[in-house]
Amino acid sequence: xxxxxxxxxxxxxxxxxxxxxxxxxxxxxxxxxxxxxxxxxxxxxxxxxxxxxxxxxxxxxxxxxxxxxxxxxxxxxxxxxxxxxxxxxxxxxxxxxxxxxxxxxxxxxxxxxxxxxxxxxxxxxxxxxxxxxxxxxxxxxxxxxxxxxxxxxxxxxxxxxxxxxxxxxxxxxxxxxxxxxxxxxxxxxxxxxxxxxxxxxxxxxxxxxxxxxxxxxxxxxxxxxxxxxxxxxxxxxxxxxxxxxxxxxxxxxxxxxxxxxxxxxxxxxxxxxxxxxxxxxxxxxxxxxxxxxxxxxxxxxxxxxxxxxxxxxxxxxxxxxxxxxxxxxxxxxxxxxxxxxxxxxxxxxxxxxxxxxxxxxxxxxxxxxxxxxxxxxxxxxxxxxxxxxxxxxxxxxxxxxxxxxxxxxxxxxxxxxxxxxxxxxxxxxxxxxxxxxxxxxxxxxxxxxxxxxxxxxxxxxxxxxxxxxxxxxxxxxxxxxxx
RNA sequence: GGGCCGUUAGCUCAGCUGGCAGAGCAGCAGACUCUUAAUCUGCGGGUCGCAGGUUCGAUGCCUGCACGGCUCACCA
Numbered sequence: 246x247x248x249x250x251x252x253x254x255x256x257x258x259x260x261x262x263x264x265x266x267x268x269x270x271x272x273x274x275x276x277x278x279x280x281x282x283x284x285x286x287x288x289x290x291x292x293x294x295x296x297x298x299x300x301x302x303x304x305x306x307x308x309x310x311x312x313x314x315x316x317x318x319x320x321x322x323x324x325x326x327x328x329x330x331x332x333x334x335x336x337x338x339x340x341x342x343x344x345x346x347x348x349x350x351x352x353x354x355x356x357x358x359x360x361x362x363x364x365x366x367x368x369x370x371x372x373x374x375x376x377x378x379x380x381x382x383x384x385x386x387x388x389x390x391x392x393x394x395x396x397x398x399x400x401x402x403x404x405x406x407x408x409x410x411x412x413x414x415x416x417x418x419x420x421x422x423x424x425x426x427x428x429x430x431x432x433x434x435x436x437x438x439x440x441x442x443x444x445x446x447x448x449x450x451x452x453x454x455x456x457x458x459x460x461x462x463x464x465x466x467x468x469x470x471x472x473x474x475x476x477x478x479x480x481x482x483x484x485x486x487x488x489x490x491x492x493x494x495x496x497x498x499x500x501x502x503x504x505x506x507x508x509x510x511x512x513x514x515x516x517x518x519x520x521x522x523x524x525x526x527x528x529x530x531x532x533x534x535x536x537x538x539x540x541x542x543x544x545x546x547x548x549x550x551x552x553x554x555x556x557x558x559x560x561x562x563x564x565x566x567x568x569x570x571x572x573x574x575x576x577x578x579x580x581x582x583x584x585x586x587x588x589x590x591x592x593x594x595x596x597x598x599x600x601x602x603x604x605x606x607x608x609x610x611x612x613x614x615x616x617x618x619x620x621x622x623x624x625x626x627x628x629x630x631x632x633x634x635x636x637x638x639x640x641x642x643x644x645x646x647x648x649x650x651x652x653x654x655x656x657x658x659x660x661x662x663x664x665x666x667x668x669x670x671x672x673x674x675x676x677x678x679x680x681x682x683x684x685x686x687x688x689x690x691x692x693x694x695x696x697x698x699x700x701x702x703x704x705x706x707x708x709x710x711x712x713x714x715x716x717x718x719x720x721x722x723x724x725x726x727x728x
Numbered sequence: 729g730g731g732c733c734g735u736u737a738g739c740u741c742a743g744c745u746g747g748c749a750g751a752g753c754a755g756c757a758g759a760c761u762c763u764u765a766a767u768c769u770g771c772g773g774g775u776c777g778c779a780g781g782u783u784c785g786a787u788g789c790c791u792g793c794a795c796g797g798c799u800c801a802c803c804a
Contacts, residue, residue, distance in 0.1 A: 246755070296765085298764060298767095299760085299766090300762075301761055302760085303761035303762075304761090305766085318762075322761080337754075350764090351762050351763095352763075352764075354762090354763085356762090370738075371754060372739080373754085374739035374753050374754065375739090376753065377753075379739070379740090383795070383797080384739095384796095395739090438803085439804070480804090484803045487802095487803090489804075490803065490804065583802090704804085714797095725794090727794090
């Protein structure tokens with residue numbers, strides 16, 4: 246039916262798809278928000294026809310543009326019988342341009358009285374139902390364009406996402422950070438504990454990995470003297486998919502020479518509270534019914550204290566790996582360990598205890614400081630305690646949103662850590678860090694003391710847009726093909 | 729990967745104990761020059777996710793598969 250209408254228009258020489266441009270002078274909210282200045286003035290608007298209320302020789306329709314909807318009043322007096330009759334053949338979902346005068350109807354609805362209506366594109370497929378909208382999650386993710394047309398809060402979410410990202414860029418740019426682009430493809434995917442995607446270069450006849458982190462390249466930039474750098478972009482991790490994980494996700498990593506992890510904590514607080522202000526107009530936001538306060542200062546707690554605070558044992562009293570293993574057995578932690586108990590160090594067991602006792606209780610933004618050295622191969626040790634490092638993770642609503650360190654810059658120690666990771670890989674841990682020899686060479690050239698941090702952008706967008714699932718903040722989430 | 733749930737018209741959903749496939753919106757034809765989920769009259773619309781099985785008869789029961797959602801495990 247719609248195809249026939251299109252063919253008829255084309256036969257009449259009125260092919261909508263032949264239109265190349267349209268002058269749009271205003272958007273819907275501009276007119277609605279400043280009605281007094283627009284009343285009686287001519288405007289030219291464009292958008293999708295979302296409804297059509299035909300009352301004979303006049304009609305009302307709702308035109309939806311980027312910002313929202315505005316009512317269009319059309320009648321035969323102003324358009325002429327022929328043009329009005331043609332307009333009545335247009336369908337819901339069609340893209341039209343309307344030139345006309347701004348006025349208010351007797352019922353008080355701000356509207357545009359059409360003088361000229363141009364069909365700019367024909368919708369051959371009907372829109373979902375106007376009242377119930379599009380609900381099926383599968384269709385919403387697979388055909389996001391329909392979701393955006395029908396569910397305006399989705400548009401709001403993605404506009405907020407942009408605001409959050411630009412607030413972060415602005416904040417760092419003001420502090421003279423240099424934005425760089427590090428490789429997505431490389432032979433070594435290191436800098437995090439995750440399985441990579443692999444692909445193949447025909448030109449080089451080489452297996453390559455998609456990056457799982459940007460860390461090792463950004464630190465090379467620090468060695469080169471850039472002093473403050475960041476890379477915001479996609480990382481790819483070949484892991485499970487759920488409401489918090491998508492195989493490709495957006496991460497910012499930033500590095501600042503002559504800074505440490507305390508400086509990173511301040512930066513983290515500032516970036517997040519600034520993003521909340523820019524996107525939500527306040528530092529306090531509601532997430533899934535819980536109020537979250539992003540204003541600095543956030544709570545700071547060592548990992549050992551966190552475990553103790555939330556009902557776990559006091560690890561400061563544990564001196565040896567052997568003692569820790571006994572404790573793990575006593576507490577029934579063995580199920581939560583990633584390795585066999587006999588291969589676990591005190592650090593592994595402390596981390597497991599943290600995840601079991603403390604993590605889910607960290608609702609308000611909290612920095613957990615001082616991570617075990619064994620699980621932090623790129624981090625500088627704490628002065629006076631080689632088993633612990635100057636590392637923190639930031640938690641909100643029980644979820645990790647940031648990970649930061651005083652960066653390890655001693656090439657000899659770094660070499661040892663990579664060697665240790667290689668052993669773990671041989672023991673079957675396919676998420677152990679890949680050995681990057683050139684990175685160690687770069688440290689031999691000399692890297693200044695540096696603080697670095699990674700922040701999961703999708704997750705902070707989730708908190709600031711009250712999104713339940715990561716799929717709600719990624720326009721086109723990873724899906725299996727339908728057939 | 730395990731468990732639970734879902735898949736019926738373009739969309740949102742009903743469909744009883746197994747007995748001719750339903751509604752609203754959308755669409756089509758008509759009426760109406762201030763409607764806004766417009767209203768009124770009439771009409772058309774289906775591979776009941778796919779493949780088997782049981783049965784006289786399956787949208788419904790059984791098995792397998794596909795896709796999706798939630799959840800547990802893993803990870804970030």
